Amino acid sequence: MSTNLRELPTLPLRGVLVFPYMVIHLDVGRPKSIRAIEEAMIESKEIFLATQKEASTDEPDEDDIYRVGTIAEIKQILKLPGGTIRVLVEGLSRAKITKYIAKEPYLKTQLEVYQEEETRTAEIEALMRSVNYQFEEYVKLSKRIPAEAVVAVITLEDPGRLADVIASHLTLKISEKQEVLEAINIKSRLEKLYSLLGKELEILELERKISSRVRKQMEKTQKEYYLREQLKAIQKELGEKDERGAEAEELREKIEEANLPKVVEEKALKEVDRLEKMPPMVAEASVVRNYLDWLLELPWNNTTQDRLDINIAQDILDADHYGLKKAKERIIEFLAVRQLAKSSKGPIICFVGPPGVGKTSLAKSVARALERKFVRISLGGVRDEAEIRGHRRTYVGAMPGRIxxxxRNAGSINPVFLLDEIDKMSMDFRGDPSAALLEVLDPEQNNSFSDHYIEVPVDLSKVMFITTANNIFNIPRALLDRMEVIRISGYTEEEKVNIASRYLFPKQRSEHGLTEENLIISNNTFLQIVRLYTREAGVRNLEREIASICRKVAK
Known part of the structure; x- marks a missing residue:
């Protein structure tokens, strides 16, 4: 390959690359580029076209332009509105920048021009045939190139020109086209083009398979729709009402509107298909219908927004309960963590203390402070595992567990859930409910709680579980290990007097229809009631004595 040196105006190209023998329109708008074209028209009508490495660069420097480009002849110029010009150019030969001569008023470079020598060896002939065959396959698969282009390409005898023309037709990245342009040796150029064609053919084959698969799926859906419409038309002609079909369609619409998790949606649609195929009077239809009602009524994605204001929460807790410093502090800590980590898991807290110290009412206050829904279930005397996990649908009258x-009753997936009297559970031949609670009260497992009736995983990780107990010795060790125990001791005399004056007495006076004009009780009186009439850790009996006084006054 022979070379010679030339000096030509240079036009940096953005997002396009011109090969020798390629005819293309270029829209030029940058002042320097316009001046370079004007200079080329004055001299020899030849200009050097080099592609920028980054199309976003407005003022390219030496390092921003590829060194190998194409000398092209300007065939036509057309001025467009807005100051831009459209140039028709034809690529002539490869050239390489050896030196930048000037950057103002336009870019001018010294070039080493490559003149190709026509050499046809057996190896080059074999490469030409392989490239021609691959290009024909590419055109068949891509359908973006007209058939006339294939005829024009396969008639080319010059191996270098063949490689350039094929490369100009391919949908390649600029960097890959530049590699072909920089391949000065014809054999290397054909090998590079053969490799790129092979890769493009693989991608096109994958595209074809994906397109075929999607088309088949669409044809199947259209066929089902057509058959269903035909069936409806036949039933209409026969005067038959398709009540089951209408019910199924209504259920499908509800499922689509409910925005269910993918697993739940698939299960629900499968059950709808079963329901649709069942005879009208079969007993199992009501079972499937009830099951679908449960799936649709559960709040899979409904959550309430937590109130994370620590000061308001503290005020609410203090307004509802006197004392209980440790329990209140733990709730405030939970709120502080939620402010920093929005996706933290709900804690599992166990309030342990004697009867009447406010364990249950404190859980209600927690829900009020967080602005969450509140749910309470009593576990006292529960001895059947199905109470927690639900019954399997094969049983008559089956229903989900109490969790x-x-x-469902809460209407949100993140309520405050109180499991009252957890130490009063027992077991018999029907199973151990405390064993079923192991999954519910484990933060690592309850994100996919399995209920025997629902049969799809339910996420309980956002629920704040609070349990209460009078004695931790009756709680199984494995269950106790999953809970954070907060002990609430009995109240002192001073605390009982404060609770009576602030909470119990105003409540009982209001319930009995009395006012301050009818009844006022001093703190000393409360102290005497505590010392002489109540012997307890909590305040239930104290409240009863105050109620007794109110009844006497009302009488």
């Missing part, structure tokens, strides 16, 4: 029922 799922509570979530």
């Amino acid at each position: 799922i029922q509570g979530i």
Whole structure:
């Protein structure tokens, strides 16, 4: 390959690359580029076209332009509105920038021009045939190139020109086209083009398979729709009402509107298909219908926004309960963590203390402070595992467990859930409910709680579980290990007097229809009631004595 040196105006190209023998329109708008074209028209009508490495660069420097480009002849110029010009150019030969001569008023470079020598060896002939065959396959698969282009390409005898023309037709990245342009040796150029064609053919084959698969799926859907419409038309002609079909369609619409998790949606649609195929009077239809009602009524994605203001929460807790410093502090800590980590898991807290110290009412206050829904279930005397996990649908009268029922009643997936009297559970031949609670009260497992009736995983990780107990010795060790125990001791005399004056007495006076004009009780009186009439850790009996006084006054 022979070379010679020339000096020509240079036009940096953005997002396009010109090969020798390629005819193309270029829209030029940058002042320097316009001046370079004007200078080329004055001299020899030849200009050097080099592609920028980054199309976004407005003022390219030496390092921003590829060194190998194409000398092209300007065939036509057309001025467009807005100051831009459209130039028709034809690529002539490869050239390489050896030196930048000037950057103002336009870019001018010294070039090493390559003149190709026509050499046809057996190896080059074999490469030409392989490239021609691959290009024909590419055109068949891509359908973006007209058939006339294939005829024009396969008639080319010059191997270098063949490689350039084929490369100009391919949908390649600029960097890959530049590699072909920089391949000065004809054999290397053909090998590079053969490799790129092979890769493009693989991608096109994958595109074809994907397109075929999508088309088949669409044809199947259209066929089902057509058959269903035909069936409806036949039933209409026969005067038959398709009540089951209408019910199924209504259920499908509800499922689509409910925005269910993918697993739940698939299960629900499968059950709808079963329901649609069942005879009208079969007993199992009501079972499937009830099951679908449960799936649609559960709040899969409904959540309430937590109130994370620590000061308001503290005020609410203090307004509802006197004392209980440790329990209140733990709730405030939970709110502080939620402010920093929005996706933190709900804690599982166990309030342990004697009767009447305010364990249950404190859980209600927690829900009020967080602005969450509140659900309470009593576990006292529960001895059947199905109470927690639900019954399997094969049983007559089957229904979900009390956990799922509570979530449905709450209407949100993140309520405060109180499991009252957890130490009063027992077991018999029907199973151990405390073993079923192991999954519910484990933060690592309850994100996919499995209820025997629902049969799809339910996420309980956002629920704030609070349990209460009088004695931790009756709680199974494995269950106790999953809970954070907060002990609430009995109240002192001073605390009982404060609770009576602030909470119990105003409540009982209001319930008995009395006012301050009818009844006022001093703190000393409360102290005497505590010392002489109540012997307890909590305040239930104290409240009863105050109620007794109110009744006497009302009488």
